[in-house]
Amino acid sequence: MANELTALSTIFTEFYYWVTVVFMFLIHVGFCIYEVGVSRRKNHMHTLMKNTMIVPLVTVTFYLFGWWIYSAFPNGPFIIGDLVEAPWATPWSELMGSHMGGAPASAGLTADDTASWARLNGVLWAAFLLFSWTAASIVSGACIERIRSNAFWILAVLIGSVMWIIDAAWGWHPQGWMVQILGYHDAYASGVIHAIAGGFALGILVVLGPRIGKFREDGSPRVIPQHNPWLTTVGLFLIYTGFWGFYAACNIPILDVQQGDGIFFSATNIYLVPTTLSAITFNFLMSLAGGLMAGYIVSKGDAFWTYSSGLAGIIAASAGNDLYHPIQAMFIAAAGVVFMYKMHHWVEQKFKIDDAVSAVAVHGYAGFFGVCIAGFVLWGYPSSPNPEYAVITPWGQIAGAIIMFWVLGFAPAFLVAKLLAKLNMLRIPMEIELVGLDVALEIKAEIAAKDLIGAEREKAATIGID
Numbered sequence: 001m002a003n004e005l006t007a008l009s010t011i012f013t014e015f016y017y018w019v020t021v022v023f024m025f026l027i028h029v030g031f032c033i034y035e036v037g038v039s040r041r042k043n044h045m046h047t048l049m050k051n052t053m054i055v056p057l058v059t060v061t062f063y064l065f066g067w068w069i070y071s072a073f074p075n076g077p078f079i080i081g082d083l084v085e086a087p088w089a090t091p092w093s094e095l096m097g098s099h100m101g102g103a104p105a106s107a108g109l110t111a112d113d114t115a116s117w118a119r120l121n122g123v124l125w126a127a128f129l130l131f132s133w134t135a136a137s138i139v140s141g142a143c144i145e146r147i148r149s150n151a152f153w154i155l156a157v158l159i160g161s162v163m164w165i166i167d168a169a170w171g172w173h174p175q176g177w178m179v180q181i182l183g184y185h186d187a188y189a190s191g192v193i194h195a196i197a198g199g200f201a202l203g204i205l206v207v208l209g210p211r212i213g214k215f216r217e218d219g220s221p222r223v224i225p226q227h228n229p230w231l232t233t234v235g236l237f238l239i240y241t242g243f244w245g246f247y248a249a250c251n252i253p254i255l256d257v258q259q260g261d262g263i264f265f266s267a268t269n270i271y272l273v274p275t276t277l278s279a280i281t282f283n284f285l286m287s288l289a290g291g292l293m294a295g296y297i298v299s300k301g302d303a304f305w306t307y308s309s310g311l312a313g314i315i316a317a318s319a320g321n322d323l324y325h326p327i328q329a330m331f332i333a334a335a336g337v338v339f340m341y342k343m344h345h346w347v348e349q350k351f352k353i354d355d356a357v358s359a360v361a362v363h364g365y366a367g368f369f370g371v372c373i374a375g376f377v378l379w380g381y382p383s384s385p386n387p388e389y390a391v392i393t394p395w396g397q398i399a400g401a402i403i404m405f406w407v408l409g410f411a412p413a414f415l416v417a418k419l420l421a422k423l424n425m426l427r428i429p430m431e432i433e434l435v436g437l438d439v440a441l442e443i444k445a446e447i448a449a450k451d452l453i454g455a456e457r458e459k460a461a462t463i464g465i466d
Contacts, residue, residue, distance in 0.1 A: 009254050010119055010120075011119070012253065012254065013119075013120060013252075013253050013254055014119045014120060014123055016248075016253045017120070017123035017124060017126070017127050017249065018123050018126075019245075019248075020127055020245045020246070020248045020249035021123065021126045021127055021130055021245075021249070022245070023241070023242055023244065023245020023246075023248070023249075024127070024130040024131075024134075024242050024245045024246050024249060025130065025242065026238045026239070026241050026242035026245070027130070027133070027134050027137070027238070027239050027242030027243060027245075027246065028051075028054075028055070028130075028133050028134070028137060028242075029238055029242075030234075030235045030236065030237070030238030030239035030240075030241075030242060031051060031134075031137040031138075031140065031141065031235065031239065032048060032051050032052065032235070033231050033232075033234055033235035033238065034141065034231070034232055034235025034236055034239065034357065035047050035048075035051060035140065035141045035144055035235070035357065036048060036227070036228070036231055036235075037226055037227060037228045037229065037230070037231030037232035037233075037234075037235055038141070038144070038226050038227065038232055038356060038357050039144050039145055039227060039356070040145065040224070040227050040436070041227055041436075041438075042435070042436020042437070042438055042439050043144065043145045043436055043437045043438060044227075044438055045437075045438045046145075046149070046437035046438055047144050047145070049149065050140060050144075050147075050149050050152055050153075051137060051140045053149070053153060054133055054136045054137060054140065054153075054156050054160065055133065057153055057156060057157055058129070058132050058133055058136055058156060058157060058160035058161055059129060061157050061160070061161035062125075062128070062129050062132050062160065062161045062165075063091055063096070063125070064091050064161075065091075065161065065162075066128075066129075066132060066160070066161035066162070066165045067089045067096075067125050067128065067129075067165075068086055068089040068090055068091075069161075069162070069165045069166060069169060070089070070128060070165050070168055070169045070173065071084065071086030071088075071089040071169075072084050072085075072086045072089070072169070073165075073166055073169035073170070074169050074170065074173040074175045074176045074177060075175075075177055076170070076177055079177050080177045080180065080181065081177075085108070087106065087108035087109050087113070088109065088113055088117045088121055089121075093106065093108075093109070094106055094109070094114075095109070095113070095114065095117045095118060095121050096121065096125075099114065099117075099118040099121075100118060101114050101115050101118035101119065102114065127249045128165070128168070130246075130249070131164070131168075131189070131193055131246070131249075132160040132161060132164065132165065133160065134193060134197075134246070135159050135160055135164040135193050135196065135197040135200075136156040136157075136159055136160040136197075138193075138194070138197035138198065138201060138359050138363045139152075139155065139156065139159055139197055139200055139201045139204065139359070139413075140152065140156070141356060141357035141359045142201035142202075142204070142205055142355050142356060142357060142359040142360060143201065143204055143205060143208055143356070144356045144357070145211055145356060145433070145437070146208060146209075146211050146212075146427055146428055146433055147204075147208060147426065147427060147428070148425060148426060148427065148428055150425065151417075151420045151425050151426045151427075154416070154420070155200075155204060155413065155416060155417070155420075158412065158413075158416060159196070159197060159200045159413070163196060163200065163408050163409065163412055164192070164193060164196050164197065164408075166408060167191075167192055167196050167403070167404055167408045168192050170184075170403070171184045171186055171191065171192055171400055171403075171404070172186060172189065172192040172270055173270075174270070174271055174272050174384065178400055178403070179271060179383050179384055179389055179390075180384075180386075180388075180389045180390065181390060182390060182393075182396035182397075182399055182400055183383040183389065183390030183391045183392045183393055183396040183397075184383065184396055184397065184400040185271070185319065185320065185374055185378060185381070185383045185392045185397070186318075186319045186371055186374070186400070187250065187269045187270060187271070187275075187318070187319065187320065187321060187322040187323075188246070188247055188250050188280070188318035188319070188321050188322070189246075189250065189318055189319075189367075190315055190316065190317075190318040190319035190366075190367045190368075190369075190370030190371050190374070191319065191367050191368070191370070191371040191400060191401055191404035191405070192404065193363075193367075194315045194318070194363040194364065194366065194367030194370075195363070195364055195367030195368045195370075195371060195401060195404040195405045195409065196367075196404045196405065196408050196409040197359070197363050197364070197367075197409065198359060198360045198361075198362075198363040198364015198365065198366075198367055198368070198405065198409065199360075199364050199368075199404065199405035199406055199408075199409025199410040199413070200409040200410065200412070200413040201355070201359050201360050201363075201364065201413070202353070202355075202360045202364060202409075202410055202413075203409065203410040203411065203412070203413030203414035203415075203417060204413050204414075204417045205353050205354065205355060205360070206351075206353065206414060206417075207414060207417035207418055207421050207426065208417065208421075208426060208427055209354070209427070210352060210353070210354030211224065211354050211356070211433070212430065212433055212434060214354045215352055215354075219349075219352065220349070221348050221349065221352075221354075224356075226304060229303060229304070232304065232307065233303070233307055236307045236308065236310065236311060237307075239311060240288065240310060240311065240314075243284075243311070243314060244284060247280050247284055247318075247321075248277060248280075250269065250270050251267050251268065251269060251270075251275065251277070251280070252267065252268045252269075252270075252272065253267050254267070255267070255268050255272065257272070257273075257274045257385070269322045271383065271384050271385075272384070272385055273322065273382070273384065273385060275322045279322065280321055280322060282326040282329075283317065283321040283322075283324055283326055283329040284314060284321065286326040286327070286329045286330040286333070287313050287314045287316070287317035287318075287321065287329040287330060287332070287333035288310050288313060288314050288333070289313075289330060289333075290313050290317075290329065290330035290331060290332070290333035290334040290337075291309045291310045291311070291312055291313015291314060291316070291333040291334065291336070291337050292306060292307075292309060292310040292313065293334065294309060294313065294333070294334035294335075294337035294338055295307075295308065295309020295310065295312070295313070295337050295341070296309070298337065298338050298341050298342075299341065304358075305341065305358075308357075308358055308361075308362050309337040309341070309362075311362055312333075312336060312337050312340050312361070312362040312363075312366040313333030313334065313336060313337050313366075314333065315336070315362065315363060315366040315367050315370060316332055316333050316335070316336020316337065316339075316340070316366040316367075316369050316370040316373070317329045317332045317333045317336070317370060318367075318370055319370040319371045319373075319374040319397075320332075320370075320373075320374035320377060320378050323378055323381060324377065328377065332370070332373055332377070335369075335373070336366045336369045336370055336373070337366070339365060339366070339369045340361040340362060340365035340366040340369065341361065343361060343365045344358055344360070344361035344365065347360075364405060364409070367404070367405070368401045368404075368405050371397050371398075371400055371401040371404065372394070372397050372398050372401050374392070374397055375392060375393055375394035375395070375396060375397025375398060376394050376397075378392045379392060379393060379394060380392065380393075383396075
């Protein structure tokens, strides 16, 4: 690097994203603990392993093609333009590995590419990867105790390395076509991660069906109690903590935002609009508070819904939490919680949807609400520093919410789940579900052990050993 100031800025940015990735890892830890707390004892190891294997499967596929999709698809492609060249994001690129920023060895790269991407590519890739894990984990919780592991892993790769990163390229990229044409604004991913993952989960659940015993003969739902409320609580608090790191990861820490007319360095959001960590800290905590209070009131003090509503409140305010006043963030969070709570129970009763951890409500409905409400509250604000892009409007945000939840979330999940069900690959057999996935594995292991002992006894008998 040319001088100490440039080096300090670059290395600080590299370290900044590295720290946010460490914080965001807590989201995945929280989801694992949370899902085990909700699932019944007979399914614990299956629940854990199903979520654990998101890490290697989505990591490898996101390395192979997910990061490239984000960089190459902001135009659709073929909605407003062609594929965008992204030579630093292909798995065979020299910048998808160790690099000190020297002269490029590849024909498709320039010296500017290697200088800027050598230190930032890995940490930015990892930040987006942790978003991918989050999207897949949201889906995981909704369908616990009845989905086959292999089917879930196929769906996890689809949401984690394909669908959500397409919507990120469209609506969470400084040049995304939704930002340009619709004025789409979703600073901290109400729609880009949460609405799409909630819609995706709903698409699976429609095909997967409810757990055995969830609905009575008259169609009314039973409450299947959590195995361990303490684990559920700790899991959600870890998700809150990781989500705070997620907010920081959605910012760019040091950027000259003056656009050639003087010099003014600031942090920016994902759209390169100036913001501060102070601003988003106010709004993060106020939306958490609004969600918790509304959840306690609307659920009449139910612990599960109160803790879940804290997360839903953050999600409902996240689309505009770079621009809201803290009091606005609190009330928007509270309203989003009431909306998602009412929607959950209406959909559950009307359509017999069994969402084991209320993921569709907490992430999907709250995220959809958050994107739409931002269109009204922020009506007329610029969506981007580029004055040629559309401004934020209710119709742009509503169209964006529909694209996120229904087009990129529900539709592909429903179609792939239908195919898996047709191939008898989606749902575990009824007998296994009744006895429990962990118990079934224990029985299988016990049978195998008895067979082995029997074989050894027969072998011993043939050579005269008692």
